[in-house]
Every structure is written in structure tokens, then in C-alpha cells.
Amino acid sequence: MSKEWPLWEVFIRSQHGLAHKHVGSVHAPDSEMAINNARDVYTRRNEGVSIWVVKAADITASSPTDKGPLFEPANSKVYRHPTFFPMPEEVKNL
Amino acid sequence: MATETSEANARFECLLRQGDSTLILAQRLAEWCGKAPALEEDIALANVALDLIGQARLWLAYAGETEGAGRGEDDLAYLRDAHDFRNLLLVEQPNGNYADTIVRQFFFDAWHYPTLQALSQSADERIAGIAAKAVKEVAYHLRRSGDLVVRMGDGTAESHAKAQAAADRLWMYTGEMFERDGVDAAMIAQGVTRDAAALREPWLAHVREGFVEATLTLAAPDAWMQTGGRHGRHTENLGYILAEMQFLQRAYPGAQW
Numbered sequence: 001m002s003k004e005w006p007l008w009e010v011f012i013r014s015q016h017g018l019a020h021k022h023v024g025s026v027h028a029p030d031s032e033m034a035i036n037n038a039r040d041v042y043t044r045r046n047e048g049v050s051i052w053v054v055k056a057a058d059i060t061a062s063s064p065t066d067k068g069p070l071f072e073p074a075n076s077k078v079y080r081h082p083t084f085f086p087m088p089e090e091v092k093n094l
Numbered sequence: 095m096a097t098e099t100s101e102a103n104a105r106f107e108c109l110l111r112q113g114d115s116t117l118i119l120a121q122r123l124a125e126w127c128g129k130a131p132a133l134e135e136d137i138a139l140a141n142v143a144l145d146l147i148g149q150a151r152l153w154l155a156y157a158g159e160t161e162g163a164g165r166g167e168d169d170l171a172y173l174r175d176a177h178d179f180r181n182l183l184l185v186e187q188p189n190g191n192y193a194d195t196i197v198r199q200f201f202f203d204a205w206h207y208p209t210l211q212a213l214s215q216s217a218d219e220r221i222a223g224i225a226a227k228a229v230k231e232v233a234y235h236l237r238r239s240g241d242l243v244v245r246m247g248d249g250t251a252e253s254h255a256k257a258q259a260a261a262d263r264l265w266m267y268t269g270e271m272f273e274r275d276g277v278d279a280a281m282i283a284q285g286v287t288r289d290a291a292a293l294r295e296p297w298l299a300h301v302r303e304g305f306v307e308a309t310l311t312l313a314a315p316d317a318w319m320q321t322g323g324r325h326g327r328h329t330e331n332l333g334y335i336l337a338e339m340q341f342l343q344r345a346y347p348g349a350q351w
Contacts, residue, residue, distance in 0.1 A: 005132070026134050029245070036238055037134035040141050 008034040009059060010042055011052040020052050028053075104280040105218070106161045107180060108287060110170070111277075111324055112213075113153030114181035117171055118332070119202060120146035121339050122189060131192055138238065142199070145231040152224045172343035176332045183323040184267040186331045193246050193256035198264055200243045203236035204300045205271045208293050217285035240304050247308025258310050269319025272297070 005027040011020035023042050028034035034053040043051070062070060074080060123143035130136035154167040165173075184202060189195045210232055213225035246257040272294040274282075281287040298315055305312045322328065342349060 027132060028134065033241070033245075036241070037138065039234075040138040041134060044137075044141060 005029050007056040008038070008053040009056050010034075010038040011054070012038075012042055012048040013050040013052075014048055016049060020050065023047075025056060026053075031055075101280065101284070102160060102162070104277045105286065106157055107277045108281045109153050109157035109160060109221075110180040111182075113150050113157055113170070114179045115185050115202075116146040116153065117150035118179070118181040118335060119185035119199075120144070120150060121335055122185060122187075123195070123199075125189055126195065135192075139195075142235050142238075145228075145235065149224070149228045149231070152227075156220055156224070168343070172340045176328050176336055177326040179328065179332060179336075180324050180326060181328075181332075182267070182270050183320055183329055184264065184270070186323070186329060186335060187264060187267060188331060190260065191256055193253065194260040194263070196239055196242045196246060197257060197260035199235070199239040200304065201264060201268050201301065203232060203239045204304075205268075205293065205297055207232045207236045208296060209290070212288035212293070216287065221286060243304055243310070244308040247305070247310040254309065257308065261305070261310055262313055265313040265317060266320045270321050270323055273321065273324065275324070 006029070007025050008028055008031070009025050010023050012023045013020045026034055026037040026041055028037045031053055035051055038051050038053055042048070120143040123139050123146070126139045127136065127143075130139055150171070151167050154170045158165045158167060158170055182202075184198060187194075187198055207229065210225045210229040214222050214229055216222040216225065243257065246253040248254070272290045274289060274291055278287065278290065282289050302312055
């Protein structure tokens with residue numbers, strides 16, 4: 001049995017209306033303590049209104065070697081990018 | 095020790111008792127900084143210490159104003175000797191192992207929280223304001239220390255043994271939290287504070303509940319209790335704490351940075 005506590009990825013929502021954003025990770029034996037630890041490590045300066053924690057082992061990530069097949073096709077299709085529409089300046093966080 | 099005192103003096107004593115307990119416990123917790131068993135615990139304990147220092151500043155600043163002798167929070171923190179400190183004996187007890195620190199914290203938090211709740215109803219608006227601000231911080235302290243006591247008590251055989259030893263060793267320092275003397279009586283009469291004795295049963299119930307979940311055994315509530323901290327009679331530990339905490343202001347009086 002490993003003596004290290006498992007790793008948890010921490011997501012903080014900085015204000016209402018925004019999405020949770022990945023801010024880092026903490027070690028903790030379970031999710032409840034992961035929330036406490038995340039609160040202590042990442043919200044000391046009033047950064048958040050909500051915390052999510054997810055076991056790092058439960059995250060499935062894309063492989064860096066798949067970069068070509070996954071992302072390059074989108075690059076060559078200019079019609080997929082909404083660059084022809086000017087966004088009003090008042091719209092933030094888009 | 096004489097406790098027949100003027101009203102202002104009673105209020106001064108009452109504020110020192112709150113301020114000194116938070117200050118000394120903060121100093122104790124800060125000793126863990128950089129040395130706690132996990133990075134997350136290290137930061138969490140430092141957070142609690144900083145909360146308590148913030149509270150100590152508010153209490154001691156008001157104490158200085160109440161005294162009216164021109165002493166500020168720093169004068170009271172750094173230029174008094176051990177017999178002038180009014181903190182609970184519990185908070186000056188050594189950090190020991192991590193179970194000693196957490197059980198000490200749980201005993202204190204379980205008292206601190208209802209104490210601040212009562213003080214937030216104080217007839218003294220300044221005291222009520224400080225307590226109302228502090229009680230939110232302490233609600234989290236209690237949640238955290240209560241959680242860790244359960245994890246240690248109901249953890250491995252070793253963590254259980256250490257938590258039980260800590261509880262047994264610290265038990266005799268818990269009686270002081272519920273004492274009442276002349277200072278308290280004067281402040282209760284004016285609606286500044288509530289009778290701490292009334293907090294004892296709820297405190298016992300809270301601690302007992304935590305201990306049941308933690309599979310720890312609570313010592314006899316009527317066991318012999320230490321006393322004296324609130325009157326300036328301390329264990330030898332306080333002198334060492336002050337030696338470290340006050341060194342700079344003693345060696346370089348008036349130093350600022």
C-alpha cells in the first residue's frame with residue numbers, strides 16, 4: 001500500500017457565471033479532505049466561490065502524440081473560425 | 095490574586111484573555127510552519143495561525159484603548175512578561191506530535207466557537223463586532239480539527255494511540271475554559287460576556303460526539319483540572335514561547351520594518 005495520499009486536481013470557480021477553472025492539485029486521503037486542503041491552498045486570497053476536486057487518476061487525457069490527428073484538421077478550415085464577426089466590447093469572458 | 099477591580103480594568107482583563115489565548119496559540123501553530131507532515135497540512139495550520147493573529151490584533155488593540163495607558167497591540171504582545179499574559183494554559187502546551195497539536199486544537203476550537211457566538215451578542219458593540227468577524231473563521235477551524243481528530247482516532251493503531259495519549263495528557267487543561275471569577279462576574283453583569291460555565295455542557299457534548307466517532311475515550315469530566323493561566327500563573331512553556339516571540343522587540347526596542 002502506498003503511503004502517499006492520492007493526488008486530486010482542483011477546479012475553482014472565481015465568480016458566479018464563470019466556469020470552474022483548473023488551478024492545481026493537492027494530496028488528500030479522500031474527497032472531503034481534498035476540498036478542505038484545496039480551500040486552504042488555493043482560496044486564501046478570496047479567489048473562489050466554489051471548489052471541485054477530481055481524483056487525478058480518474059482524468060483521461062489526450063496524448064501529446066495525437067496532436068496532429070486531433071487538432072490540425074481544424075486549423076486548415078478558416079470557415080470554422082468566427083473571425084468575421086466583430087464582438088461587442090461589453091461582452092466579457094467569452 | 096485580587097480580582098476586585100474597576101469596570102475598565104475588568105474589561106481590559108477580559109480582552110486580554112481573548113487576545114492572549116489567540117496570540118499564543120497562533121505562535122504555537124506557526125512553529126509548525128515548514129515542518130508539518132504534509133504540505134497541505136503545513137499551509138492549513140499556517141492559515142489557522144494567521145486567522146488567530148488577526149483576531150489577537152483586534153482584541154489587543156481594543157484592550158490597549160480600554161486600558162488608556164497608551165499601549166498598543168504591539169506593546170501588549172511584545173513587551174509584557176509571562177505573568178502579565180492571560181491566555182489559557184491549554185494553548186501554551188507544546189506542539190508535541192501532530193496528534194497533540196490537533197487534539198489541542200479541537201479542544202480549543204470547540205470552546206472558541208461557542209464563546210465567540212456568545213460574544214457576538216455582547217452589549218459592547220466593539221466586542222460584538224470582533225467576535226462576529228472571528229466566528230466565521232473559527233467555524234472552519236472547528237470543522238477541520240474535528241475532522242482530523244476522527245481521522246486520527248479512527249485511523250491506524252498508531253494514530254489512535256497517539257490521539258488517545260494526547261487527549262489524556264491535555265484533558266487537565268480544559269477545565270480552565272469554563273471558570274468564572276470576579277472579572278467574569280463584572281462583565282456578565284454588564285452584558286459584555288456570557289457565563290462560560292454555561293458552555294461546558296455543550297462543549298462536553300460536542301467533544302464526546304467527536305470522540306465517539308473517533309473511537310477515542312473521553313477522560314472523566316470531573317477529573318482534577320489545572321488552573322491559573324487566566325490570572326497570569328503559567329506553565330514553564332510560556333516563558334520559552336515569549337523568548338522567541340518577543341526577541342526582536344526586546345533586543346532592538348522599537349524596531350520596525
